[in-house]
Amino acid sequence: QQQVKQSPQSLIVQKGGISIINCAYENTAFDYFPWYQQFPGKGPALLIAIRPDVSEKKEGRFTISFNKSAKQFSLHIMDSQPGDSATYFCAASIGYGGATNKLIFGTGTLLAVQP
């Protein structure tokens, strides 16, 4: 119940194209859904996040679409650039009485944007 399923495992997109990564969850107690971007040799960096009471959030070229009834959310990268080539992780967060939050990560998507 605390799994987050992510697909695809890898994705190749042409420069200027749209990259789409999908995630699904089961636990309705999750209350925050971030996406992280990780470059080789670096730590995961928070890219964009959404709460379950919002259906869409856009920040620049990055958009999260959230479907609460289907328990699915996705990341869209518009006008994909070679610099976007990285591993992307979706995650779901559950709070522990305001003291901490636990992130459950998806399995990651390796995105390669070809010039």
Add this chain to the structure above:
Amino acid sequence: DTAVSQTPKYLVTQMGNDKSIKCEQNLGHDTMYWYKQDSKKFLKIMFSYNNKELIINETVPNRFSPKSPDKAHLNLHINSLELGDSAVYFCASSHPPAPEAFFGQGTRLTVV
């Protein structure tokens, strides 16, 4: 100025040794974490501390012992290292109830 910093970045050691990884955050956050990223890049929480108190312990072997001397520091000590402990260990911090977590650059541990 690095927000969450870990040392060392790389650690190569023999089986059976004991090693420590240090983490410091200058974000003023109350909560710190250790996450493990395995060879398939899967990220999983190990521990969470809030203001020096252990809140989450994700059924990690007793050989792993976190210590938080103050809320800005969280260290991870590993006893009797095994080959299977080879992974990248990430420290992170957040300021609950705000859920945003910020990660360090990781420590790549290789046990030979």
